[in-house]
Structures are given as structure tokens and as C-alpha cells.
Amino acid sequence: AQSVTQLGSHVSVSEGALVLLRCNYSSSVPPYLFWYVQYPNQGLQLLLKYTSAATLVKGINGFEAEFKKSETSFHLTKPSAHMSDAAEYFCAVSGTSYGKLTFGQGTILTVHP
Amino acid sequence: EAGVTQFPSHSVIEKGQTVTLRCDPISGHDNLYWYRRVMGKEIKFLLHFVKESKQDESGMPNNRFLAERTGGTYSTLKVQPAELEDSGVYFCASSDPTGSGKETQYFGPGTRLLVL
Numbered sequence: 277a278q279s280v281t282q283l284g285s286h287v288s289v290s291e292g293a294l295v296l297l298r299c300n301y302s303s304s305v306p307p308y309l310f311w312y313v314q315y316p317n318q319g320l321q322l323l324l325k326y327t328s329a330a331t332l333v334k335g336i337n338g339f340e341a342e343f344k345k346s347e348t349s350f351h352l353t354k355p356s357a358h359m360s361d362a363a364e365y366f367c368a369v370s371g372t373s374y375g376k377l378t379f380g381q382g383t384i385l386t387v388h389p
Numbered sequence: 390e391a392g393v394t395q396f397p398s399h400s401v402i403e404k405g406q407t408v409t410l411r412c413d414p415i416s417g418h419d420n421l422y423w424y425r426r427v428m429g430k431e432i433k434f435l436l437h438f439v440k441e442s443k444q445d446e447s448g449m450p451n452n453r454f455l456a457e458r459t460g461g462t463y464s465t466l467k468v469q470p471a472e473l474e475d476s477g478v479y480f481c482a483s484s485d486p487t488g489s490g491k492e493t494q495y496f497g498p499g500t501r502l503l504v505l
Contacts (some may be wrong), residue, residue, distance in 0.1 A: 280431075308491045317392065319480065320496035358391040366432065374444055375420065375484060375492055379432040 278303045278369050282380035295354040297383050299314040310368045332333030362387045393497035401503045407469040410500045414483030427477040471504045
């Protein structure tokens with residue numbers, strides 16, 4: 277069985293500040309991990325994914341995430357927040373050969389001027 | 390290249406009625422997934438098609454939900470009869486046929502279903 281926990285349903289940062297969105301996972305098999313973003317009235321868009329290659333994964337729009345097996349974590353970071361980063365972010369895990377995703381609860385990111 | 394499309398974008402129906410949601414995946418994507426997000430909850434897997442075959446339907450809530458994928462192209466998800474707890478956003482996603490579990494799933498914008 278797999279599960280994902282995203283700490284903090286709402287995160288608020290100032291423009292230019294560090295963004296840190298937390299994700300912890302549980303998986304009985306080596307996981308594949310994903311971060312998706314959903315902007316208002318749009319579908320989910322892939323930010324980045326970990327597929328057992330490099331543990332530090334760089335994604336689109338300046339985001340990156342580090343896979344830490346010992347901590348079962350895959351936190352998402354961005355050095356400097358932009359107003360356009362305001363959206364809902366989802367962490368997800370897949371550990372089967374058929375790609376069924378298990379999602380966390382989502383984190384709404386608000387960016388203040 | 391066109392993305393995943395879903396129709397309708399919104400649907401408001403009364404309890405007991407029938408609703409059919411449609412998903413058109415990215416051309417060439419053999420894998421098609423349905424997910425649902427009930428308000429305040431996480432996005433949950435419903436089922437997975439590989440071409441026209443149901444690979445995994447372990448997430449389907451009950452027998453009021455029927456999914457089909459005609460000819461391995463578009464898919465429909467029918468809810469009959471709809472209940473209040475069926476309200477939520479229904480997402481469709483598709484992916485390349487690698488079967489590895491690491492492939493990217495491309496999501497549609499979702500159908501927002503409200504059952505009154």
C-alpha cells in the first residue's frame with residue numbers, strides 16, 4: 277500500500293521568499309514520486325518527477341525537489357517565489373508497473389506582494 | 390499537439406439522474422486513467438484502461454459507476470443513478486504505453502459534477 281502526506285494545506289509566502297512545500301510518502305516498493313501543480317480552472321500539470329535516477333530533481337518554473345529515502349520525503353522548493361506561483365500543489369506516488377497515482381491532500385500556495 | 394480534453398466542464402444534476410462524462414486522451418496514449426476529487430479530500434484513483442481493457446478498477450466506488458473505452462480511444466464514465474456524495478471533480482489522465490509506472494500522466498481540466 278502507498279500513501280502520501282502533505283504537511284500544511286495552506287502555505288503563504290511573500291514574493292521573493294523561499295517556497296518549501298512538504299511531502300512525505302509511504303511505499304512498500306521503490307517509489308516514483310511526482311509533483312503536480314493546478315492553476316485555477318486548469319488541469320494538473322507536471323512540475324517534476326523522481327524515477328530513481330538523480331535524487332535532486334529539477335523541474336519547470338525554477339522548482340526542484342530532493343528525494344530522501346531515509347526520511348521518506350520529497351519536499352518541493354523554489355528559492356524565490358513569484359506571484360504567478362500561486363496555485364495548488366499535489367505530491368503523488370506511484371510504485372506499480374501501471375502507474376496508478378496516490379495523491380496527497382494538496383497544498384494551496386499563496387504569494388503576497 | 391492537443392492535450393487531454395474532458396466534456397462537459399460542469400454538470401449540475403438532481404439526485405437520481407444519470408450523467409455521462411467523456412474524456413479524450415492524447416492521441417497514441419494507450420493508458421487512460423480516471424480520478425475523482427471530492428471537496429476537501431485528496432484526488433483518488435478510480436480506474437485504469439490499457440487500450441480498451443480495464444487494467445485496474447479497484448477505485449470504483451460502487452456499481453452505479455460504469456466506465457467504458459470504445460475502441461481504445463475516448464472513454465466515458467457514467468453515473469447512474471447519481472447520489473449527493475458523487476459530487477466532485479472528475480479528472481481524466483493519459484500516458485504513453487511504457488507500463489513502467491514512471492511515465493508522466495497528462496491530466497485534463499476536469500469535469501465539475503454537482504448533484505443536488
